[in-house]
Amino acid sequence: MDELAIILVRGLSTGAIFSLIAMSFNVVYSSSGVLNFAQGNMLVLGGLAAHLLLDSTSVGSWFAMLPVAAIAIGAVMTVQGYVTLLPMRFQQHSESWLISTMAVSVIIGATMLLLQGPIAREVPSVFPSFRVFGTRTPAPYALAAGLAVVWYVALRWFLRRTLTGLAISALSQDIDAARTAGLPVRRLQLLAFTISGLIIGSAGFVAAPVLTITGESGVKYVLNGFIASVVGGMGSNTGALFGGALLGVLTMMTTYHVGGEFQNLLALLLLVGVLMIRPEGIFGRSSARRV
Amino acid sequence: MAAVTDSGTAERPARLNSDALQMIVGILVIALTTFIPELAGNPYWSHTFQLVNLFIAVSILQNILLVDAGQASFGQGAIFGMAAYMVGIAFGTHEIGYAAAFLCGVLAALCGGLLFALPSLRVQGFHLGFVTLSAAIVFPEILVALNDWTNGINGISLSFSWLKEPGTLGVSPLSLMIAATGAAALILQVGLRRTVLGRRMVVAALSPEAAQSLGISPGLMRAVAFLIVAAGTGVAGALYPAVVGFVSPSAFKFDLSILFFFAIIVGGRGQPMGPIVGVWLLYLLPNILLAEFVHYRLLAYGFVTLLVVLMFPDGIVGWLEKLRVNRQRSRRDGPILHLDQLFSGREAANKEPGERSAIEVRQGYKAFGKVVALDRVDLTVREGEIHGLIGANGSGKTSLLNVLTGLSRINGGTVLVNGTDISGLPAHRISALGLGRTFQKPRIFPSLSIWGNVQIGLDGRGGDHTQPSALSIDTLRDELEGRSADWLPHGQRRLVEVMRVVLKEANILLLDEPAAGLSPDERREFANLLRNVSRRLGKTVVLVEHDLDLVWDVADRITVLDAGRVIATGTPTEVARNPAAQPLFVGSKHA
Incomplete structure (x- = not known):
C-alpha cells in the first residue's frame, strides 16, 4: 500500500514535468510542424537559471525570479526559433529543423559541459517537503504538478479565446490557407517558440531542485517529453497531461520493481508499443490518407 | 577528361548525376588515407584514419537508408555498437575465434536492424527518427545494466596485435578490411541505384501508394533496406574493437549516432562523397585543430552543422552538385516524350471493346465513420x-x-478485377x-x-x-x-x-x-x-x-x-x- 502510494505520488509528479515538456513541444509543433530537439536542454537551462538567480532561500525572491527565468528562456527560444525557421522558407528543405534543433541541442549541451564539467548544479528547495499519503514529497514535485495544470488552463484559454491564439490554432490545421488569409505566419510561429520557452523556462525553474542540471541530461528529458507527447497524441495538450502522467507512473514502477537503470528502456518500449497499436496517440486525431 | 565526356555525349543533355565519379573519387580517398600513413609508418595517423574510414562506411550506409530507402534512422550508432560489443563478448570474454566472433557481431547488428525495421512498418519520418534515436540513447544504459555480460562501465579489453602487423603491400590486414568495407559501401550505394531493388526502394520511399500500384510492398522494401544496411554497419562495428582494443559503453553514446547522421547532412544527403566530406569536417578536422582542447570538439561539430544547415541546405557536396547541374541546365531540351514512342511498330489495329467485364463492382459500400463515400455502387467496365x-x-x-x-477496403459488396475477387488482397x-x-x-x-x-x-x-x-x-x-x-x-x-x-x-x-x-x-x-x-x-x-x-x-x-x-x-x-x-x-x- 505504502509502495503503491509512493509510486503513484512520485510517478504523477515526475509525470507533470514530462507533461510540461510535452505541452511546450505541442505549441511549436502545431504552429510549424517543428519538434524542438533542444527542448530538454531548455528545461535544464531553466534549472540553471534558478541556480544562478536564487542566492537566498526567501520565498519572495523565488516568486520574483520565476517570471525572470521564464522570460529569459522565452527569449533564448525566440532566437532559436528565428534560426530554425530561417531555412524553412524554402519549401524543399522543410526538414532542416530536425538538424538545426539537434545542432542547437548539441551546442547547449557542449557549452554547459565546458562551463561546469560533468558535475550537476544543485538548487536548494525554497519550500519544505511535505507528506502526501504518508509519503515525504519534495515541494518542487507538487509545484510542477500545479504548474502543469496552470499552463494547461492558460493554453486552453489562449488558443481558444484570444484572436492570436486562434490564429496559431489555424496554423496547425492548414498553414497554406492561413497564409492566404493574410495571417503573419512567421511572426505567429516565432511567438509559438516564445510561448514554448515561457512554459519550459518556468517548468525548469520550478522543478530545479529535482532536476539533473548537466549538459548531458537534456537528451533524457527531451526523450521523455517526446514519449509523453506521442503517447498522449502529438499536438493535444490533454494528451500531454495524460501521457506525462502515464509515463511518470510507469517510470516509477520500473524503478521500484525492475531497477532504475531500465527506466528509459521501459519508456522506449511504451513508445514503440503505442506507435505500433495507435500511432496517432491516445488523444490524437487520425488523419485520412491522401492520394 | 571533360573533352572525352563531351564528345561521347554530344547529343545527350547533362549527365543526371555524378554518382560514378563521386564513387571513384571516394574509393581513391579511402585507399590513399589507408596506404599513405601505413607506408609512412605513422601509427597515429594510421589509427586515426582507420577510425575515420570506419565511420565513413557507417555513414555511407546510413545515407542509403535515409535517402534511397527514405528511412529516417538516427540510431545507427546503436547498431554499430551491438556488433562491436558482440565481438567484445564473444572474442574478448569467451575467447572464441575472431572469425566466429565477427559473424556473431554481424548477426547482432542484423537483429538490431530488424528491431529498427519493426516500427518503420507503422510510422515514418521524424517519428521513426525519434524512436531510433531513443534506442541509441538507451543502448549504453543497457550495456551498463547488463553488467554480467558486458563488464559494465569498465568495458572489455581485447588484443588484436596480429591484425595490425603489416602484411601484404606493407599494410595491415585490419586497414585493408576497413578500406574494403568503406569502398564496398560506396559501390553498394551507387550500384543499388542501377538495380531493380534500388529503384523499387526509391519508389516505395517517395510514394508508398505508387509503389503498391506497381506491385511493390513498401513494408518489405523498408525491412530489406534496414537489413542490408544493418549487415554492413555490423561489419564495420565488428572491426571497431580491433581498431581501438577495447569496448566500453561510453564509446557508443548517442553522440556517435548524431555524428553519423550529421556527417550525411553536412556532406550532402544522397551524395556518395557526402559522408566522406562530413566525417572529415566533423570528426577529423576538430581532431587535428582541437587536439589540445578535447572538450571543444562536441561544440565544434554542433556549430559546423548549424552553419552548414543555414548556408548550404543541400550539404557541401550537394551544393557543388547543384552548381554543376544548374550550369548544364542551360542546355535544356524540348518535349522528348511523344506518342510515337509508345506505338511505334504497331499496326493501326482497331480493337473494339469486348463483352467480358474487366472490372465488376457489385453493391460496393464504403464508409469513413459516418460519411458514406460509396453507397451500394454497381459498376461494370468491359474489356x-x-x-x-x-x-x-x-x-x-x-x-x-x-x-x-x-x-482502401470496401465495407460491403464485392469487387472483381479480371474475374478475381480482390476484397482482402x-x-x-x-x-x-x-x-x-x-x-x-x-x-x-x-x-x-x-x-x-x-x-x-x-x-x-x-x-x-x-x-x-x-x-x-x-x-x-x-x-x-x-x-x-x-x-x-x-x-x-x-x-x-x-x-x-x-x-x-x-x-x-x-x-x-x-x-x-x-x-x-x-x-x-x-x-x-x-x-x-x-x-x-x-x-x-x-x-x-x-x-x-x-x-x-x-x-x-x-x-x-x-x-x-x-x-x-x-x-x-x-x-x-x-x-x-x-x-x-x-x-x-x-x-
Whole structure:
C-alpha cells in the first residue's frame, strides 16, 4: 500500500514535468510542424537559471525570479526559433529543423559541459517537503504538478479565446490557407517558440531542485517529453497531461520493481508499443490518407 | 577528361548525376588515407584514419537508408555498437575465434536492424527518427545494466596485435578490411541505384501508394533496406574493437549516432562523397585543430552543422552538385516524350471493346465513420473500353478508384478485377492482376532519370519477362536514359505515368484526373493517346475526369456518381439524355 502510494505520488509528479515538456513541444509543433530537439536542454537551462538567480532561500525572491527565468528562456527560444525557421522558407528543405534543433541541442549541451564539467548544479528547495499519503514529497514535485495544470488552463484559454491564439490554432490545421488569409505566419510561429520557452523556462525553474542540471541530461528529458507527447497524441495538450502522467507512473514502477537503470528502456518500449497499436496517440486525431 | 565526356555525349543533355565519379573519387580517398600513413609508418595517423574510414562506411550506409530507402534512422550508432560489443563478448570474454566472433557481431547488428525495421512498418519520418534515436540513447544504459555480460562501465579489453602487423603491400590486414568495407559501401550505394531493388526502394520511399500500384510492398522494401544496411554497419562495428582494443559503453553514446547522421547532412544527403566530406569536417578536422582542447570538439561539430544547415541546405557536396547541374541546365531540351514512342511498330489495329467485364463492382459500400463515400455502387467496365467516371467533387470517384486499387477496403459488396475477387488482397497483389493507375499528382521520382521513371513500370511486370508487346524498349531507353525527370513539364509527366503503366503490361489503366492542369493542346493530344491506348493496344481504361468535353470525346461508356451513388450509366448519348445527370452539364455543350 505504502509502495503503491509512493509510486503513484512520485510517478504523477515526475509525470507533470514530462507533461510540461510535452505541452511546450505541442505549441511549436502545431504552429510549424517543428519538434524542438533542444527542448530538454531548455528545461535544464531553466534549472540553471534558478541556480544562478536564487542566492537566498526567501520565498519572495523565488516568486520574483520565476517570471525572470521564464522570460529569459522565452527569449533564448525566440532566437532559436528565428534560426530554425530561417531555412524553412524554402519549401524543399522543410526538414532542416530536425538538424538545426539537434545542432542547437548539441551546442547547449557542449557549452554547459565546458562551463561546469560533468558535475550537476544543485538548487536548494525554497519550500519544505511535505507528506502526501504518508509519503515525504519534495515541494518542487507538487509545484510542477500545479504548474502543469496552470499552463494547461492558460493554453486552453489562449488558443481558444484570444484572436492570436486562434490564429496559431489555424496554423496547425492548414498553414497554406492561413497564409492566404493574410495571417503573419512567421511572426505567429516565432511567438509559438516564445510561448514554448515561457512554459519550459518556468517548468525548469520550478522543478530545479529535482532536476539533473548537466549538459548531458537534456537528451533524457527531451526523450521523455517526446514519449509523453506521442503517447498522449502529438499536438493535444490533454494528451500531454495524460501521457506525462502515464509515463511518470510507469517510470516509477520500473524503478521500484525492475531497477532504475531500465527506466528509459521501459519508456522506449511504451513508445514503440503505442506507435505500433495507435500511432496517432491516445488523444490524437487520425488523419485520412491522401492520394 | 571533360573533352572525352563531351564528345561521347554530344547529343545527350547533362549527365543526371555524378554518382560514378563521386564513387571513384571516394574509393581513391579511402585507399590513399589507408596506404599513405601505413607506408609512412605513422601509427597515429594510421589509427586515426582507420577510425575515420570506419565511420565513413557507417555513414555511407546510413545515407542509403535515409535517402534511397527514405528511412529516417538516427540510431545507427546503436547498431554499430551491438556488433562491436558482440565481438567484445564473444572474442574478448569467451575467447572464441575472431572469425566466429565477427559473424556473431554481424548477426547482432542484423537483429538490431530488424528491431529498427519493426516500427518503420507503422510510422515514418521524424517519428521513426525519434524512436531510433531513443534506442541509441538507451543502448549504453543497457550495456551498463547488463553488467554480467558486458563488464559494465569498465568495458572489455581485447588484443588484436596480429591484425595490425603489416602484411601484404606493407599494410595491415585490419586497414585493408576497413578500406574494403568503406569502398564496398560506396559501390553498394551507387550500384543499388542501377538495380531493380534500388529503384523499387526509391519508389516505395517517395510514394508508398505508387509503389503498391506497381506491385511493390513498401513494408518489405523498408525491412530489406534496414537489413542490408544493418549487415554492413555490423561489419564495420565488428572491426571497431580491433581498431581501438577495447569496448566500453561510453564509446557508443548517442553522440556517435548524431555524428553519423550529421556527417550525411553536412556532406550532402544522397551524395556518395557526402559522408566522406562530413566525417572529415566533423570528426577529423576538430581532431587535428582541437587536439589540445578535447572538450571543444562536441561544440565544434554542433556549430559546423548549424552553419552548414543555414548556408548550404543541400550539404557541401550537394551544393557543388547543384552548381554543376544548374550550369548544364542551360542546355535544356524540348518535349522528348511523344506518342510515337509508345506505338511505334504497331499496326493501326482497331480493337473494339469486348463483352467480358474487366472490372465488376457489385453493391460496393464504403464508409469513413459516418460519411458514406460509396453507397451500394454497381459498376461494370468491359474489356477494352474507355469508361468515364464523372461526378462532382466528393461524389466518391477517387474513393472508388482507391477501392479498386486496394489502397482502401470496401465495407460491403464485392469487387472483381479480371474475374478475381480482390476484397482482402493487399494493394501490391491486386496490381499483379493487371491493374495500373496514375495519380492526380503525377508520381515522378526526381532522383531517377526519365527512363528510370518509366522503367519502374517494366520492373513491375508480372511473371513473363518477354519483350513487352507494345514498345521497342531499346529505342525508348536510348532516348530517355540519363535525362533528368526534374525539369519535365506537367503534360509530359502525365505521359511518363501512362508509359509506366503500359510498360507494366497492365491491361486495366485507372487514370485519376489525368487532364487536370493540361493546356488545350495537351488535352487534345492526351485524348488521342487514350484512344490509341485503348484501340491499338487493347487496354481497358477507367477515366476519372472533370473535363466533360474530354470524357464525351473519348469514352465508350460513362458512369455518373453523386454522393457515393451511381445515378446514371450508359453510352455518352444515353447519359447526356438522362435527366438525373443534367445538373452536371451547367455551362457545358452537352446540356
